[in-house]
Amino acid sequence: MSGLFITIEGPEGAGKTTVLDRIVKELERRKLPIIQTREPGGIAIAEQIRSVILNKENTAMDARTEALLYAAARRQHLVEKVIPALQAGAIVLCDRFVDSSLAYQGEARGLGMHEVGSINDFAIDGVMPSLTLLFDVRPEVGLARIHQHDGREVNRLDLEDLSFHEKVRKAYLKLAEANKNRMVIIDAEQEEERVFQDALAEIEKVLG
Numbered sequence: 001m002s003g004l005f006i007t008i009e010g011p012e013g014a015g016k017t018t019v020l021d022r023i024v025k026e027l028e029r030r031k032l033p034i035i036q037t038r039e040p041g042g043i044a045i046a047e048q049i050r051s052v053i054l055n056k057e058n059t060a061m062d063a064r065t066e067a068l069l070y071a072a073a074r075r076q077h078l079v080e081k082v083i084p085a086l087q088a089g090a091i092v093l094c095d096r097f098v099d100s101s102l103a104y105q106g107e108a109r110g111l112g113m114h115e116v117g118s119i120n121d122f123a124i125d126g127v128m129p130s131l132t133l134l135f136d137v138r139p140e141v142g143l144a145r146i147h148q149h150d151g152r153e154v155n156r157l158d159l160e161d162l163s164f165h166e167k168v169r170k171a172y173l174k175l176a177e178a179n180k181n182r183m184v185i186i187d188a189e190q191e192e193e194r195v196f197q198d199a200l201a202e203i204e205k206v207l208g
């Protein structure tokens with residue numbers, strides 16, 4: 001595949017969407033072929049799965065069901081959108097990917113990174129990002145941002161307690177330590193402009 005696959009990860013309210021939107025604008029200004037997308041979602045079937053997973057009323061959802069739904073949405077999104085875009089030579093910027101499942105379902109839900117990794121190996125069939133930016137923020141800071149923001153609906157995962165979100169952050173940092181070849185930590189507690197500049201600089205490195 002001739003394109004470039006870049007993913008953005010981080011706990012709730014890390015500022016991923018805000019900064020991603022700015023990066024896309026900047027790269028489009030440079031006339032680069034950009035596809036911006038997100039997980040779970042990005043295409044109709046995966047957006048439908050997203051609404052089932054994140055629906056606050058689905059309190060009975062089993063943790064393994066949750067992990068399988070994320071993996072199913074991921075598979076469909078890859079096949080319908082990400083892989084064709086990469087084959088066409090695009091730069092694909094994706095808000096969340098498999099590291100989210102490892103951190104949220106593997107570690108915070110307690111299913112195990114290895115187990116969640118296995119079902120995702122089946123879903124992604126070898127497709128991995130060349131670069132993953134980890135927007136690191138303490139959960140209390142990220143959650144406060146979400147609750148202050150009027151337009152963002154609070155979803156089923158946001159409602160987990162602080163210790164869940166602390167496990168997510170810890171798991172991400174562990175993943176970054178173990179995957180230094182592709183993961184870069186961005187200090188997402190800085191002011192937005194600094195976060196944007198740091199993220200853009202990392203992307204410029206892989207663009208060459």
Ligand SMILES: Nc1ncnc2c1ncn2[C@@H]1O[C@H](COP(=O)(O)OP(=O)(O)OP(=O)(O)O)[C@@H](O)[C@H]1O
Nearest residue numbers: 012013014015016017018145146149190191192195
């Ligand atoms: N560096 C920053 N400092 C302060 N506030 C910020 C910063 N970056 C983003 N925000 C604000 O925090 C809120 C959450 O940002 P955003 O939706 O981009 O985060 P996110 O990582 O996509 O969150 P989630 O994954 O939980 O949906 C928004 O109101 C946004 O304006």
Ligand SMILES: Cc1cn([C@H]2C[C@H](O)[C@@H](COP(=O)(O)O)O2)c(=O)[nH]c1=O
Nearest residue numbers: 039040070096097100101104105157158
């Ligand atoms: C891909 C993926 C996501 N999640 C969680 C993380 C968030 O709580 C929501 C997605 O909401 P966002 O506003 O788009 O960030 O889903 C997860 O637990 N596992 C995953 O694989």
